[in-house]
Amino acid sequence: MTVLVVGSVALDSVETPFGKADNVLGGSGTFFSASASHLASVQLVGVVGSDYPMEQLRSSFAGRPVDLAGLEQADGASFRWRGRYRHDLNTAETLETHLGVFSNFRPKIPEQFRNAPFVFLGNIDPRLQLEVLEQVARPKLVACDTMNFWIESRRPDLLRLLEHVDLITLNDAEARQLTEEFNLVRAARWIMQRGPKHVIIKKGEHGAFMFTSSTIFFAPAYPLESVFDPTGAGDAFAGGFMGYLARTGDLSEENLRRAVVFGSAMGSFAVEKFSIERLLEIGIDDLQMRVREFHRLVNFQQDTAS
Amino acid sequence: MTVLVVGSVALDSVETPFGKADNVLGGSGTFFSASASHLASVQLVGVVGSDYPMEQLRSSFAGRPVDLAGLEQADGASFRWRGRYRHDLNTAETLETHLGVFSNFRPKIPEQFRNAPFVFLGNIDPRLQLEVLEQVARPKLVACDTMNFWIESRRPDLLRLLEHVDLITLNDAEARQLTEEFNLVRAARWIMQRGPKHVIIKKGEHGAFMFTSSTIFFAPAYPLESVFDPTGAGDAFAGGFMGYLARTGDLSEENLRRAVVFGSAMGSFAVEKFSIERLLEIGIDDLQMRVREFHRLVNFQQDTAS
Numbered sequence: 001m002t003v004l005v006v007g008s009v010a011l012d013s014v015e016t017p018f019g020k021a022d023n024v025l026g027g028s029g030t031f032f033s034a035s036a037s038h039l040a041s042v043q044l045v046g047v048v049g050s051d052y053p054m055e056q057l058r059s060s061f062a063g064r065p066v067d068l069a070g071l072e073q074a075d076g077a078s079f080r081w082r083g084r085y086r087h088d089l090n091t092a093e094t095l096e097t098h099l100g101v102f103s104n105f106r107p108k109i110p111e112q113f114r115n116a117p118f119v120f121l122g123n124i125d126p127r128l129q130l131e132v133l134e135q136v137a138r139p140k141l142v143a144c145d146t147m148n149f150w151i152e153s154r155r156p157d158l159l160r161l162l163e164h165v166d167l168i169t170l171n172d173a174e175a176r177q178l179t180e181e182f183n184l185v186r187a188a189r190w191i192m193q194r195g196p197k198h199v200i201i202k203k204g205e206h207g208a209f210m211f212t213s214s215t216i217f218f219a220p221a222y223p224l225e226s227v228f229d230p231t232g233a234g235d236a237f238a239g240g241f242m243g244y245l246a247r248t249g250d251l252s253e254e255n256l257r258r259a260v261v262f263g264s265a266m267g268s269f270a271v272e273k274f275s276i277e278r279l280l281e282i283g284i285d286d287l288q289m290r291v292r293e294f295h296r297l298v299n300f301q302q303d304t305a306s
Numbered sequence: 307m308t309v310l311v312v313g314s315v316a317l318d319s320v321e322t323p324f325g326k327a328d329n330v331l332g333g334s335g336t337f338f339s340a341s342a343s344h345l346a347s348v349q350l351v352g353v354v355g356s357d358y359p360m361e362q363l364r365s366s367f368a369g370r371p372v373d374l375a376g377l378e379q380a381d382g383a384s385f386r387w388r389g390r391y392r393h394d395l396n397t398a399e400t401l402e403t404h405l406g407v408f409s410n411f412r413p414k415i416p417e418q419f420r421n422a423p424f425v426f427l428g429n430i431d432p433r434l435q436l437e438v439l440e441q442v443a444r445p446k447l448v449a450c451d452t453m454n455f456w457i458e459s460r461r462p463d464l465l466r467l468l469e470h471v472d473l474i475t476l477n478d479a480e481a482r483q484l485t486e487e488f489n490l491v492r493a494a495r496w497i498m499q500r501g502p503k504h505v506i507i508k509k510g511e512h513g514a515f516m517f518t519s520s521t522i523f524f525a526p527a528y529p530l531e532s533v534f535d536p537t538g539a540g541d542a543f544a545g546g547f548m549g550y551l552a553r554t555g556d557l558s559e560e561n562l563r564r565a566v567v568f569g570s571a572m573g574s575f576a577v578e579k580f581s582i583e584r585l586l587e588i589g590i591d592d593l594q595m596r597v598r599e600f601h602r603l604v605n606f607q608q609d610t611a612s
Contacts, residue, residue: 182394185529186531207513217606218529223490223524299604301563
């Protein structure tokens with residue numbers, strides 16, 4: 001099945017303790033697509049400026065099931081982000097953000113995308129996320145992401161959005177900010193009372209929780225020996241998660257757990273190189289091997305005798 | 307089988323966002339014993355001052371297999387610690403430390419303790435940890451803990467100790483400080499090159515890793531809705547871990563993994579109340595139920611079809 005994703009398509013300039021990359025492919029829609037397209041067909045909706053290297057994006061996605069018909073090219077500058085990570089790779093320091101054409105973005109879902117069974121509303125203005133939902137027909141599952149900026153500036157819209165999504169992914173700081181609950185179990189319950197049946201709280205290098213009304217699942221981040229560039233890990237996670245659901249079409253709790261692990265595996269690949277480089281290199285075998293490593297990482301047999 | 311533990315026996319005064327407790331039973335040896343004694347016999351070696359409420363300790367441990375023959379009562383003041391936690395319960399702010407008789411502590415292992423098959427060297431001066439090892443006869447497994455103070459002030463002794471222990475438990479900040487490696491996989495390898503076959507790196511609310519030369523195991527912290535007082539969680543973890551090993555006598559990788567989960571379960575109980583209160587309340591059934599909850603928390607079935 002297909003995943004429709006609406007998100008940013010940007011050019012990133014990143015500095016880490018291990019190197020530097022300028023104007024490389026970035027943005028939540030880009031990372032999501034590079035990740036999810038290992039598992040399912042992706043329909044990407046976004047906007048870029050007239051300066052965007054469209055050929056580079058096309059050739060990066062050549063041979064992958066990523067439909068770019070919804071990627072609008074508008075007059076003006078592309079969204080550019082410049083950031084830096086220090087040794088604590090868990091938090092980015094934003095040096096520059098130029099929204100460019102992204103600041104006037106109004107998502108237009110192409111006719112042929114409107115029946116997508118899986119919809120991921122990347123981190124954009126919740127008013128626009130709601131506009132996307134008005135344009136699509138009864139998906140099997142709608143998930144959204146958000147960030148501190150929208151929690152502060154668009155709280156009523158975000159709360160309205162929550163009533164219309166099945167699942168939200170956000171990081172621990174965002175969950176605390178949105179709910180004013182420090183404890184993540186309580187924060188997740190607060191959110192579920194406002195709509196979503198599932199809440200995924202991402203803790204970066206400390207893994208991710210998936211909450212439902214009656215269960216909690218936890219997947220650690222893969223303990224890599226070298227984390228090269230954390231940019232896009234959360235979007236790669238979302239792509240792996242949604243891609244796995246779209247591939248299997250199964251919304252059971254057991255399958256959602258597997259989807260979280262596929263998401264975590266994709267996040268762990270994303271951070272091994274700059275931009276979407278590593279996500280483009282790997283194949284399904286690498287992904288499945290890492291999922292087996294995740295299983296081995298947490299697996300223990302219960303001792304019924306003791 | 308029996309676990310010998312050498313550690314502090316102290317009086318704690320703790321303030322958390324949820325309450326306040328003054329001069330309650332604390333110290334690494336106390337938490338360790340309250341935890342491990344659910345699973346195995348414990349021999350506690352430590353020192354208290356003439357002001358210590360020995361009767362309270364005895365009645366707390368009444369009916370439990372904790373042998374206090376190695377707990378010396380010396381003239382002078384008991385070790386007292388006063389600390390505070392804010393909403394981020396992961397780090398204690400130390401307000402006062404009075405070492406009292408603990409500052410002249412020289413562990414004397416009673417004759418009848420010297421053949422203990424499992425030995426845990428709680429967080430004391432590494433010179434004293436080495437003195438303990440000189441007094442015991444070939445244990446099946448020796449584990450130690452340490453802290454930032456000893457890493458700074460007794461580095462050569464600590465490195466010498468590492469050559470003589472099978473396992474070390476320390477937290478992520480301590481592992482980074484000891485090894486000067488930010489990455490925990492590298493930090494663990496650095497430590498294993500200096501002696502221990504196993505390294506457990508505790509990350510507080512973010513769980514714990516156990517490293518061996520060829521494998522990594524991860525157990526999350528249990529996602530509690532209310533963490534009341536984190537004091538002693540690490541020592542309760544060590545007690546559950548060593549207690550489980552002593553109960554089973556099995557040092558296989560699979561059993562070490564289970565021991566980590568029993569340790570995590572004990573840590574999760576410790577933080578539910580002040581001091582060792584909760585550790586004294588629970589029974590083996592509560593412990594086994596929480597271990598099953600840990601299994602459910604991380605369990606996923608690999609999908610061989612996808």
